[in-house]
Amino acid sequence: xxxxxxxxxxxxxxxxxxxxxxxxxxxxxxxxxxxxxxxxxxxxxxxxxxxxxxxxxxxxxxxxxxxxxxxxxxxxxxxxxxxxxxxxxxxxxxxxxxxxxxxxxxxxxxxxxxxxxxxxxxxxxxxxxxxxxxxxxxxxxxxxxxxxxxxxxxxxxxxxxxxxxxxxxxxxxxxxxxxxxxxxxxxxxxxxxxxxxxxxxxxxxxxxxxxxxxxxxxxxxxxxxxxxxxxxxxxxxxxxxxxxxxxxxxxxxxxxxxxxxxxxxxxxxxxxxxxxxxxxxxxxxxxxxxxxxxxxxxxxxxxxxxxxxxxxxxxxxxxxxxxxxxxxxxxxxxxxxxxxxxxxxxxxxxxxxxxxxxxxxxxxxxxxxxxxxxxxxxxxxxxxxxxxxx
Amino acid sequence: xxxxxxxxxxxxxxxxxxxxxxxxxxxxxxxxxxxxxxxxxxxxxxxxxxxxxxxxxxxxxxxxxxxxxxxxxxxxxxxxxxxxxxxxxxxxxxxxxxxxxxxxxxxxxxxxxxxxxxxxxxxxxxxxxxxxxxxxxxxxxxxxxxxxxxxxxxxxxxxxxxxxxxxxxxxxxxxxxxxxxxxxxxxxxxxxxxxxxxxxxxxxxxxxxxxx
Ligand SMILES: NC(=O)c1ccc[n+]([C@@H]2O[C@H](COP(=O)([O-])OP(=O)(O)OC[C@H]3O[C@@H](n4cnc5c(N)ncnc54)[C@H](O)[C@@H]3O)[C@@H](O)[C@H]2O)c1
Ligand SMILES: [Zn+2]
Ligand SMILES: [Zn+2]
Numbered sequence: 001x002x003x004x005x006x007x008x009x010x011x012x013x014x015x016x017x018x019x020x021x022x023x024x025x026x027x028x029x030x031x032x033x034x035x036x037x038x039x040x041x042x043x044x045x046x047x048x049x050x051x052x053x054x055x056x057x058x059x060x061x062x063x064x065x066x067x068x069x070x071x072x073x074x075x076x077x078x079x080x081x082x083x084x085x086x087x088x089x090x091x092x093x094x095x096x097x098x099x100x101x102x103x104x105x106x107x108x109x110x111x112x113x114x115x116x117x118x119x120x121x122x123x124x125x126x127x128x129x130x131x132x133x134x135x136x137x138x139x140x141x142x143x144x145x146x147x148x149x150x151x152x153x154x155x156x157x158x159x160x161x162x163x164x165x166x167x168x169x170x171x172x173x174x175x176x177x178x179x180x181x182x183x184x185x186x187x188x189x190x191x192x193x194x195x196x197x198x199x200x201x202x203x204x205x206x207x208x209x210x211x212x213x214x215x216x217x218x219x220x221x222x223x224x225x226x227x228x229x230x231x232x233x234x235x236x237x238x239x240x241x242x243x244x245x246x247x248x249x250x251x252x253x254x255x256x257x258x259x260x261x262x263x264x265x266x267x268x269x270x271x272x273x274x275x276x277x278x279x280x281x282x283x284x285x286x287x288x289x290x291x292x293x294x295x296x297x298x299x300x301x302x303x304x305x306x307x308x309x310x311x312x313x314x315x316x317x318x319x320x321x322x323x324x325x326x327x328x329x330x331x332x333x334x335x336x337x338x339x340x341x342x343x344x345x346x347x348x349x350x351x352x353x354x355x356x357x358x359x360x361x362x363x364x365x366x367x368x369x370x371x372x373x374x375x376x377x378x379x380x381x382x383x384x385x386x387x388x389x390x
Numbered sequence: 391x392x393x394x395x396x397x398x399x400x401x402x403x404x405x406x407x408x409x410x411x412x413x414x415x416x417x418x419x420x421x422x423x424x425x426x427x428x429x430x431x432x433x434x435x436x437x438x439x440x441x442x443x444x445x446x447x448x449x450x451x452x453x454x455x456x457x458x459x460x461x462x463x464x465x466x467x468x469x470x471x472x473x474x475x476x477x478x479x480x481x482x483x484x485x486x487x488x489x490x491x492x493x494x495x496x497x498x499x500x501x502x503x504x505x506x507x508x509x510x511x512x513x514x515x516x517x518x519x520x521x522x523x524x525x526x527x528x529x530x531x532x533x534x535x536x537x538x539x540x541x542x543x544x545x546x547x548x549x550x551x552x553x554x555x556x557x558x559x560x561x562x563x564x565x566x567x568x569x570x571x572x573x574x575x576x577x578x579x580x581x582x583x584x585x586x587x588x589x590x591x592x593x594x595x596x597x598x599x600x601x602x
Contacts, residue, residue, distance in 0.1 A: 005580035015580035023577075024570045051596075053589050055581030072569075092568035094441040094524060106564040109572045110596035120601065124572070134593060136577040146572055 002389065003057045003140035004368035009047040012369040017057065020136060020144035025072030028148030030084060034165040035062040035138040036359070037375045037385045039195050039263055040310050044129055045372065048264055048280070048287075049312050051113055051131035059139030059387070060086040060127040061169035063161060066152070067142070075149045082152040083345070084145050085337025086169045088124040088133065091150035095123075102334035107146070108133040117313070122334060139368055141389045153341050156349040162386050163356035166196065167344050170384075171355055173308050173335040174200025174261070175344060178208050180306035180331035181257035185209035190246055190255040190298060192291040194222035194234075196358045196384050197308060198261035202232050203353055205259070214249060216242055216291075218267070221381040229357050238269060246298045254300035262291040263309030272317065279316065289315040296322050307332035358383045365389040424538065425552065431533040432541070434552045438559040440566050441525040444499055444517050450566045451501075459565065467493075477503070510535040511551060528562065530555060545599075553599040560600065 003017045020029055038061050043049045045058070063083040066076050076082065088108075089101035096104050104123035108114070111121030113131045126145070127137020136143065145152055155164045174197050181189060189210040191198045194217035202213045215226045218238035226232050235245050246255060264287035267273070276288040295305050296319045305328055323330060347353045360383045363371045371385035425434040440447055450456055461467055465479035475493040489508020495501045499517035513532040520527045534551045536544070544550030564571045575593055579586070 001578070003578065003580065007580075013580070017578045017580050020578050023573065026570065053579075053581070053585075053592070055579040055585055055589075057579060088572075090564070090568035090572075092441070094439075097441060106568050107572060109574055110593055111560075112596045112598065112600045115601050124574075130589075130592065130596060133572070134574040134577075134596075136574070136579060140578065144577060147568070 001141035002365055003136075004059065004365060004387070005054075006045060006052050006056045006058055007054055010045060012045065012058070012372060014366055014368055015055075017140070019142050022068055022070045023144065024146060025070045026147045026149060027070040028066050028073055028076060028145050028152060029068040030062070030064040030082065030138075030143050030145055030152065031067045032059075032062050032064040032138050032140060032143055032389045033081075034064070034161040034359075035059045035140075035365075035387045035389065036165050036168070036170070036196075037061075037372055037387075038169055039193075039197060040128070041372070042376055043264055043310060043312070045376075046265070049129055049131065049310070051129045053130060053134075056127075056129065056134075057137040057140050058127050059137035059143075060125055061165060062138035062143070063155060063165045063168060064138075064143075064390075066148075069148065073148050076152060076154070080152075081155045083155050083164050083167045083341065084126070084138075084143075084152045085172065085341055086125050086128070087151075087334060087337045088126060088135065088146055089150050089338055090147055096150070096338075099336060099339040101336040101338045110134055125334070139365060139387055139389070141365075150338060153345060156345055159345075159348045160356060162359040162362060163354065164345070164348060165386060166200065166355040166358055166384075167341055167348060169335070169337070170196035170358065171200045171204075171344050171353065172337045172340040173197050174202070175204040175340050176333070176335045177201040177259045177261060177306045177308040178204035178210075179340075181205065181208070181210075181259065181304050182329075183209045183257065186211045187256040188212045188214070188250055188253075189257045189259060190214045190216060190295070191232075191259045191261060192216045192295055193260070193262035193309060194219065194226050195261065196355075198259070199226055199230065199358065199383070200353075200355060201259045201261050201308070202226060202230050203355075205257075206230065206232075207347075207352065210257075212249075214246065214255065216294075219378050222378070222383065225357065225381075225383065242294055243298055250300070254298055254303065256300055257304040257306060258295035258299045260292050260295045260305065260307045260309045264288060264311050266290040266292075266309070276316075287311045287313055287315050289318065293317065293319055296328065299326065299328055301326045302328070304329040304331060308335065310334075359386045361385040363387055424541075428533075430535065432536050433531065433533050434555065435529065435531045436552070436555050436559055437527050437529040438563045439520050439525055439527050440563050442566055444519060444526045447517055447526045447528065447566060448499060450562070456565060509551075513555075528559060530559060548594060548598045550599075556599050556601070557597075 001019045066080045087102045089104040090106040093105040102123045108124040114121040124133025126135045187210045189205040213232040216235045223234040266288045268290035374382045375385045425432045468476045473495045477491040491505045493503045502514045504512040511534040516529045518527045
């Protein structure tokens, strides 16, 4: 079959690779119909999340059709149209039982790297390097999904492929980010990063009761998409002092909750950014935490900072003093896909959430490398490139 | 003059103190990473928490089929009588050789084992209820003959008994909790056969030992 492989930092290539086979009772094989790029892939492609190997197949946000099931699969059958959560969860450990799926104890067969780096190993993730289990990704004609009954969900008829594909990752991540904010109604929520994840976080915050959502980014087309599709307010950080603006928009209080959906390759203006870039380029710091710093400084006293942008290592100039003295609540994590997907599919079916507009650049698998380039450089108003291997 | 000389002395002093301090810290770290020693035995204690009540964990040990599956890749088990079992495993450090161990059930949720033919090794396993309804702690204690050099080589080569113990505990936990030990080796990739071999080595390093 054809698959989009990582060939070294910044290099992608479509290759002929063997097809996956059922290896365990709970496995299913999915014929991929839509497989999206994600901001996390950029961290992987650019070598900021370590442990990629030449030849690894990328892709972790996808949907398709079940073409084979292992003998232990109960809930799914050949022919089902399914969306698959990026996070692999066994369904049987304490973390899975308490719906903290991205912390699953048993789904990363190569846990030693992250145990050394972080003290414990979180769940495996499909197509997400050898640190996350070494699973083959979904930018391919077929993909093996372990624990199919736990990780794959039947998709309601009438929701198009290029919309439901985001129920795999961007949407549950955005939802979790808003869920972390503990909204009770009427709050002001600021969201850093107007990519797929940030846009979904903004929508989720609205549905969970936020009265105002303010998005921060520098890309006018993304901010415009958010304003038009979701009716949020926007701040362009390249033109405006974000902290000033947020203080003013909230009459001095600051946002009740700040969602960070940017991640370790955050961009910024000013000298601190140059400093972070140098440190990151020399790998003496893996992460550039500019937006996290800003979110902490902006949050109101006693507010919440919810981080879903991905970080890997240590950060520097972290305003712990501000977080401590303002008594902030910090929440963060990889998303618990399986906890949210069924509820989100219901909301997609009713049209309450419509993530289809994120799929600005549908392409064939063969165009994968170009698709990532457009996505990375945010050319042509790209929110997400969605590959179609079939 | 005095001032700058004094300054230099102070600096040298500080450097020495720091160096000694670092040396001490490193030594302390090393010690922490070395297993205890008792009467010439190395003793390591490892534990894993399984999200199932004790009865279910004992059930696993007495379920022949599942146990065989757990041991599949590295040992066979043969029952001698109610309390005694014999375990035969290939010696991971030497090619083709085998070692045998005898297992004895010493009480409810307790057993001990001793290698009868092979590298000197013995140990115990105890099942303890975990707090907060978190299931069962499988606590294992392993005693083996080794030395710092042999241990270092074993850790580097991936065949140190301590690493094996941790692998085993992780396998057992996974089998009890979700019925399988997940494996991603040889899933599709764009690698050549030579690249795949190198990757396999790396995968092995990333899956050997760990916390357990
Ligand atoms: N926690 C999870 O489970 C999970 C899941 C999916 C993605 N992610 C992470 O979420 C993050 C966003 O993903 P995405 O797909 O939306 O990525 P993306 O690259 O499409 O979007 C990131 C956006 O952040 C903006 N940005 C950069 N620096 C900024 C700054 N200083 N302030 C405000 N905005 C800034 C960029 O202009 C861009 O629009 C990534 O780090 C990704 O790894 C996490
Ligand atoms: Zn993702
Ligand atoms: Zn689990």
